[in-house]
Amino acid sequence: MKLGISELFTGSDARAGSWSTDAAQLIEEIGFNSVWLPEHVVFFPEYRSQYPYESGGAQEVNRLLGVIDPLVLASSIGTATKTLRIGTYVFVVPQRNPVITARQVASIDQLSGGRFEFGVGVGWAEEEYAALDVPFARRGARMNEYLAAMRALWASDELTEFSGEFVDLPPLYCFPKPAQPRLPIIVGGNSDASLRRIVEYGDGWAGYSQTFDDIEAFIAKLSTAMEAAGRQMSELSLKVGRRSKGKTEKDWEDDRAYIEQVMALGIDEVVVSPRIGDENYERDMRRYAEIMDL
Template sequence: MKLGISEIFSGIGHRDGSWSVDAAQLIEGLGYNSVWMPEHVVFFPAYSSEYPYERGGRDEVHAVRGVLDPLVTAAAVATATTRIRIGTYVLVVPQRNPVVTAKQIASIDQLSGGRFQLGAGVGWSEQEYRALDTPFERRGERMNEYLAAMRTLWSPDEVVEYHGEFVDFEPLYCFPKPRQARLPIIVGGNSRAALRRIVAYGDGWAGYSRTHDDIQRFVDELATELERAGRSLDEVSIKVGRRSKGTTEKDWEDDRAYIERCAEIGVDEVVVSPRIADEDYERRMRRYAEIVGV
């Protein structure tokens, strides 16, 4: 069982750019497998869209004013660390130009020595889409095509082209290529659409806020759909996000129990979000690592 940390790299107040790099180095030093950056381009004082996950996550999102851009942060972390895997949990792909995004991600993978993982999702905030002047409708179809186009841009072929409804480019060069022969796309979401997207484009699942029964059902369905497509569950990584329910050691022991049960049902990695306050961050992160058993 691998463990990752998803942290709020806000760039606000005490959590400036240097704090973010220091935190990533600490997380690497504690022995975690990976560090993950969340994404929202903008936040709002009030939301019209319903947050799709558990209440604690909703309350947190409603309280956040901003986060550092995850790809910029990933580049900084890549040059400041040597071992830890680096990813997005998750990048809202349909809001970004896929040609530019493919180049940025390939550059990060080169800078990191092949340690980047693209956690990708469709997002849930219609207001954010409006602010970015991007259609909220059919965002799933848009994402599918963006992922396919990025795979084309990352292919080893020197000259590539893509022709679709949402992405259309003539033969071109797109360098650098990723360091990894196949850069992992970890598909976020708990829906049937997310499941189909994993089968068609993905190398893993980035679930979030799921019970163990929910996880088992999703994985069973995924195994069936992969087999129908001529693929195997062995080809994909099963990751589950866990937002700690509190900040006490009892809460962290609950995280450990959750992680242990995930290991029993075949989850490859749990990405935990302990949400430790800035004050005494290092000492408490070290204690959290001791409790959850990194």
């Protein structure tokens, strides 16, 4: 059973810096495969944009309020751990300059010894895009081109150039390069556009808040699309996110049952978000790991 954990390391807490690395070391020690870091650059008291995963809207999103920048935190965790895989779940690619992002991601992969996985998405909140002065329209096309540009920047020690609608780079050198020969791009989302993006640019899928039927249907469509593109499903790492509905042992046992069922569908890793608070964190995390049979 390969499990990742999505942790909410929030900068609104003065102790977040040291606590986050201590928590990551504990996560590594007790047997989790990976830690995944969410991203929202800014938050709003209310959203006009429709939250696509849960019914909680702004209240659910603002549970992440103050979350530490995922790339900065990934660098810190990478130097504090030895074997833990580290990823973003998910990084909103179109909101940031792709050259800077490519350099930051490659730096993290170098510092962690090749343990970084780049979970990516287009985002859903038009309010965030407006605050960052980035067009919300055609964000999917922008993301696709940014991913292609970053792949080009990571690929060779020789001069790189790239020309497109959103990115126009003259011949240049961009260093460092990732430690991994092919740094994994894990594409988030449950839409047909996400599926096409996996086939063209991705090394995996990061699903979220999916029923068993939804997961099975998505994998079937993805398999067909991969075959049509001349790619194999074995090239992909399939992950789904699981948010616990509470913090009792019964809730955690429900997590285990869910994990066993989705892994039977061909999922490689489940990224869990157990509702474990700061108080007695180590005790509860160890008990959670015991129930998960880590």
